[in-house]
Amino acid sequence: MPTPLLRAASALLLTLTALNAPAAYADDVTPVAVTVNARAALATVPGTGIGSNHAIWDSNLGTDETADRLKDAGVKMLRYPGGSYSDIYHWATHTAPGGYVAPNTDFDTFMRGVRRTGAQAMVTANYGTGTAEEAAAWVRQANVTKGYGIKYWEIGNENYGNGHYGSAWEADDHADKSPAEYARNVVAYADAMKAVDPTIKIGAVLTTPANWPDAITAEGDSGSWNKVVLSNAGSKIDFVILHWYPGALDRAGHVTDMIQLTRQQIAKYVGPGSERIGIAMTEFNTGSSSNGTNTQPGALAAADAYATLLANGVFTVDWWNVHNGIGTVTQVEGHTDYGDFGLLSSGTCTADNSVCEPALNTPFAPYYALQMVSKFARPGDQFVRAATDQAKVVAHAARRPNGDLAVMLINTSNDTSYPVAIDYSGYTPAAGAPTVLTHTNGATSITTSTGGTATGQTLPPLSLTTLVLHPARPQTGLPGAPGQPAASQVTDTTATISWSGATPGSRPVAKYELYRQHGAVSEQLGETSGTSFTVNNLKPGTRYTINVIARDNGGGLSWASPPLTFTTGTPASSSCSVRLTVTTDWGSGYVGAIDVTNNGAPVSGWTLNFGWPRSWQSLGSGWGGVWTQTGSDVKVVNEAGNGALATGATATVGFVGNYSGPNVLPAVFTLNGSVCTTQ
Structure with a gap:
């Protein structure tokens, strides 16, 4: 903090409606779909x-x-x-x-x-x-x-x-x-x-x-x-x-x-x-x-x-x-x-x-x-993925060592009480009303009550709500969580994932299941009785977060392993190669140069395509070709005089990229439809 006084703050981007507007009744509002996925584990608290x-x-x-x-x-x-x-x-x-x-x-x-x-x-x-x-x-x-x-x-x-x-x-x-x-x-x-x-x-x-x-x-x-x-x-x-x-x-x-x-x-x-x-x-x-x-x-x-x-x-x-x-x-x-x-x-x-x-x-x-x-989220708990289909409602979840699950719901609307319908993946809550902790606008304490159900609650406007749920079945005798996974031999489409084995519970470990986190949904990538697995059919230049879960021979499931995040590359060889160089950066934008080399047969006209990884990125201007942006997709077409690319020839184009958040650079480029090697 530069001084003990107030720090300058930029303009508020979250639009809030008029003060003291009456709250909408819950039955006037479509329930917000909340997804909690205990298989998609994040960091330990x-x-x-x-x-x-x-x-x-x-x-x-x-x-x-x-x-x-x-x-x-x-x-x-x-x-x-x-x-x-x-x-x-x-x-x-x-x-x-x-x-x-x-x-x-x-x-x-x-x-x-x-x-x-x-x-x-x-x-x-x-x-x-x-x-x-x-x-x-x-x-x-x-x-x-x-x-x-x-x-x-x-x-x-x-x-x-x-x-x-x-x-x-x-x-x-x-x-x-x-x-x-x-x-x-x-x-x-x-x-x-x-x-x-x-x-x-x-x-x-x-x-x-x-x-x-x-x-x-x-x-x-x-x-x-x-x-x-x-x-x-x-x-x-x-x-x-x-x-x-x-x-x-x-x-x-x-x-x-x-x-x-x-x-x-x-x-x-x-x-x-x-x-x-x-x-x-x-x-x-x-x-x-x-x-x-x-x-x-x-x-x-x-x-x-x-x-x-x-x-x-x-x-x-x-x-x-x-x-x-x-x-x-x-x-x-x-x-x-x-x-x-x-x-x-x-x-x-x-x-x-x-x-x-x-x-x-x-x-x-x-x-x-x-x-x-x-x-x-108490020390030793493990965060798991949670998401909603309503921008005004945010969800977080954490699994506790005793098998309990806590779900924190944030309603940022100042005029609407949102009912929520909560779906659980990899976890079955016990029947009955959960413990509910609530803090509302202007409140001078967090209140604790018992009400609603594990799958249905109503969130007051401008509120924090935490549900504490018990599991439907005892959590004893289950395998321990697999160890921290690691990735090796990562290519554009494959990666080998390895981990240390889980400690058996009351029954032997039968197999390990690998899941990719896809938002709050898990996609199973494979299973094995060993402690390594090669995942295929991955997408080039894509960030993956993976968990491993142990299953015993009675069907009992462990907690998810700590998460592994890795990013695939681009093809080791291709008919084209691309080098993106940031020549200068001023914290909200940058000048980039893209060198495109034709490694295949000569072409008489070319089109380069790539996408902005994040919504807060955009094209400011471009040169060396005809630049257009549609949504997050960017296309560069050769100008009249530079369409010919002989084998081994390189065309250079430049652009100004704007950003208002973390600047994740484009990683995947195609030339005339072929995925290029990014150098």
Whole structure:
């Protein structure tokens, strides 16, 4: 976070209708079809998943009341000393030259609150005005002298905001402000800090895909911030750090690509063994200062984002901030929104004292969102796929070790109570009414009741609803889940999937079944009695997510394995080959060059086709051919003078591609109908 004040937010893209409109009756609305698929497993819920930030300018950072509130919300990670203050903070003297340090915010006070909360600490070492020696001394004080056992240590905060790319909000005394200099120092910090305590985990700052200055290469650099940092410091780090302020309430759909692109960068630039590197979202807020920062729309967006990030394997999501202070005051969905990025009220007033927040530590709506997520998906649970056929209703699901299943439903409509009809795949709920947890617009608590059925509920407008279901049959004696699958020998149409065998239950394991996740539906790809299987008939240039399930000789099914995600290539040889090069990228668009080589017989006219992988991508302009776009499909036809392509000849075309989300590049190209080899 650049400052302890409000962060600029972009325009709200989720359209909300008029305030106080009467809710539609459930029988006026077609039931929303909800699909929950227990065979399509995602990440396991980490013990550090629900987090928040503390800041040394908050005098209530270490109070018992604050800690107890956070504990009740299920917070399991607390970050210190607070955003950009981390790069001016000196722990030994508890000073931050150029900033305000409130009373009762020293490191020991913070740790007392962490322990009372029942959380772990994420500590950010001072990169901007500090040294590796200072950071190592902090590790010694924390873990050797005090015995705090702090595991997670970041090196700096948003250090790409040091002016190297133009904008400057982050303190940085280094004469060289490049990513290469940051990477050199990450290595030095990691070596010095791990010499004191080799068990700690070191995190390095990355840019978030499709968020400034991601993908930009500054003058004199060998690549983007992420490329340079990962290439030079990847061997020394244990996790990477992302921050995300989407500025709108409908951005959870970006998460899967955001995290997948980050993992691809880690794999590409760090190399073998990079799968050990985790991903932490150490600052998150909806960033929508005028459209629900601390009222119900922001809470719904927060619950959706937290669940989606954790389901995609992020090991902590840390809200900005516990306390933040009053900002621009508006009315949102019938309630006062104080423009406060905090989970809890600071009890502050506007400059003219015309509007004051509720009493100190009064929870805002996003507090209840975190609390609901912590009740829905507990550490050790496994997220599974869920989806709906109504854009206003979002579904998430998680399976519990005891066989229970939790389903969280989010109704973002401000005027319609939606009935839902829930279908379960790979799971049979017990008869009877489930436990129902609900938070509605303006509510000051989560209510718990028993009502409806496992397959039918009605969701109030602007609400969070979690169902907790029991299985219809006992879950004893079943096989254990197969181990983490891995892919090898991946081609354009095939891949060999291998996994470690499942532990038998009361009966021997008879076979393993492979399922592809296709949205919230599973497609069985095959079965085998062994622990590897070659999948055929795959599509070129396509991302696949696969789970393996064990079945015993009595028909009993295990939990699904952890997910495996891989992407097929293009043909090893073809009558054509394509090379796509990004020549420049400015974070919302890029210039691309496509070299098309004819490897077959000479042609007198050519047509190149490809598709945008995501709905937020589009063609800005093109040259070297006649460009058209229909839906997501792009076609380039030769111009009058460049239609002839002899064998071995290459034509080059260029374009401007626009994007407003993670930029997944086109991977499959056809020339005159033939799939080309993408180089």
